[in-house]
Amino acid sequence: MAKVVFKKPHALAGGPMHYCPGCTHGIIHRLIAEVLDELDIEGSTIGISPVGCAYNNYLYFNCDMIQAAHGRAPAVATGIKRSRPDNIVFTYQGDGDLAAIGTSEIVHAATRSENITIVFVNNAIYGMTSGQMAPTTLLNQVTTTSPYGRTTKLHGYPVKVSEMLSTLDGASYIERVSTHDVKNIFKTKKAIKKAFMVQMEKKGFSLVEILSSCPTNWGISPQEALKWIEEKMTLVFPIRIFKGFDLEVGK
């Protein structure tokens, strides 16, 4: 009898997800769930949903979940982790959530070296509210609030979160990865797994920045969107590890 090799991970709840066709949020959710299964931590994990496209992803994970105010997930995570240090706590945040309104919370969670894991999805736009400019919107990128293209004079520069946070000693593991092809999706899973293991081994703050697509608001097809990540986003947001290269986990 054929053995099932690939199937929906247990930690991913049953129903279909609401994301747009081809949006890589769905992939990232599956990767997190696969990691929860493989590390056997679904039962002790508590996840935090952001405000944004993933605002109700508490419906998609089978672990305990809580929905946080816009940008405040790292503080909510701090409150939970400090109350239940043996539980595994992760936040799932977009670039508007983390890099705009939530900048203060993410900087201080990192600098306090909170023993939590941050899954930071960077798709260079506000998805849920239909396509506004985000702190990570690229120069010249057209959005509903930069209709003539983002310019440095009016809108400044895209913020590089992984680079910024890696200057903080409290941050133990920071890596930027991408979902624009199968190889990079495997790398993304590896990074997510490492981040959770850093937390499991109480080695401090871990964050994975994941370049992700938004076909609907970028106004291109899902496949073109992945190409846009590869050809445009990775130039501004290089895919590499920023902190914790030598951090051993799972020994």
Next chain:
Amino acid sequence: MAEKVLMKGNEVIAEAAIRAGCKHYFGYPITPQTEIAHYMAKKLPEIGGVFVQAESEIAAINMVYGAAAAGIRVITSSSSPGISLKQEGLSYIAGAELPCVVVNIVRCGPGLGGILPAQCDYFQAVKGGGHGDYRMVVFSPSSVQELYELTVEAFNVADRYRITSMIMGDGMLGQMMEAVEFKDEENIETVEKDWALTGTRMKREHNIITSVNVNPYELEKINEGLQAKYKKIVENEQRVEIYNCKDADVIIVAHGTVARIIKNVIETLKHEGIRVGLIRPITLWPFPTEIFEKYASVPKMFLTVELSAGQMVEDVRLALNGKKPVYFYGRMGGMIPTQKEIMDKIKSILRGDRDG
């Protein structure tokens, strides 16, 4: 034998929280309440508790949101400007029906204002400073002893109804030292928190703590549930002190430290044959409307005295519903009314002076 100690108000709040079984504090410095944080920073680590100085009051209330969702007793404290920053978080906590205790040691405003005592956050506290139809149980202590007793009670009420309990004192109360008698054993009501985020341990369905629901039918149901809870609280949790009201010509309505001045005024005016009573709301929400129905017929008039431009006076007028005239006397900016000012006001309204 209960332990009697001379202690500062702010520190009593912290000690009371610890005695109520609360071992987690998330806060941010702001005068005139920061001694609460100092006390917690020192004591909590000694008892296996957690003190976190957050990067802002916004972060602090969201840490409280997380800790409360994890099912533990948790407290934060701040003063007026900081409490303004917490309003969104308080609305989320109300929407997700989480229990916690928030302390506001009020200072004069608006804006940066001053650091002296005031009661000008009344509306924000009882009418809901954040968005949406929600309430908090708001206690107004008027002595350091009551700071202790009401803080312990605040945790019980919070857990009993899955609601925020606010201790609203003022700068004077937080800073003054008075004798406090601590009980040997605290009355801690423990409740089953099966809704809390503890990890499914693969033995139960996952718990979800959220306040969002884009389906109007469901969100209205949720709101109806909240309103039913608030109705029950109004019926069961009204707390008030009545002082010398039996055959008073004037009944003064005052809360917190102002009520202490009023009691002196009442005793002084007795010698001049002027009968004055005091109704002292201890819960600002639920406002003690029942007592007003009972005492509406007694005096010729009511006088509300507040450290504000007049906020609680509106609830007094609502409670009396026009049965008797309600006058107001207030000081702002951190000024505290003297007994003489209040006595002059009483005599003036008794003479029927135009309310200049």
Next chain:
Amino acid sequence: MAKIVFIEDRCKSCKLCTTVCPKNILFMDSKKLNKRGFNPVAVSDMDKCTGCGFCVTICPDCAIEVEK
């Protein structure tokens, strides 16, 4: 011998799987509509499937399972 199993009603016809299949055996079945009104993914020649799982890896909606 590997086999792909489609959970058709989860498919949103985003076509990403068709772009990564090394054997190029995936296509959108224009003759069919799933419950959500999308043309679901279909396979042209199951025998060629090696069970590599690339399609599963890039599918955002867990619409594909693989047996070996």
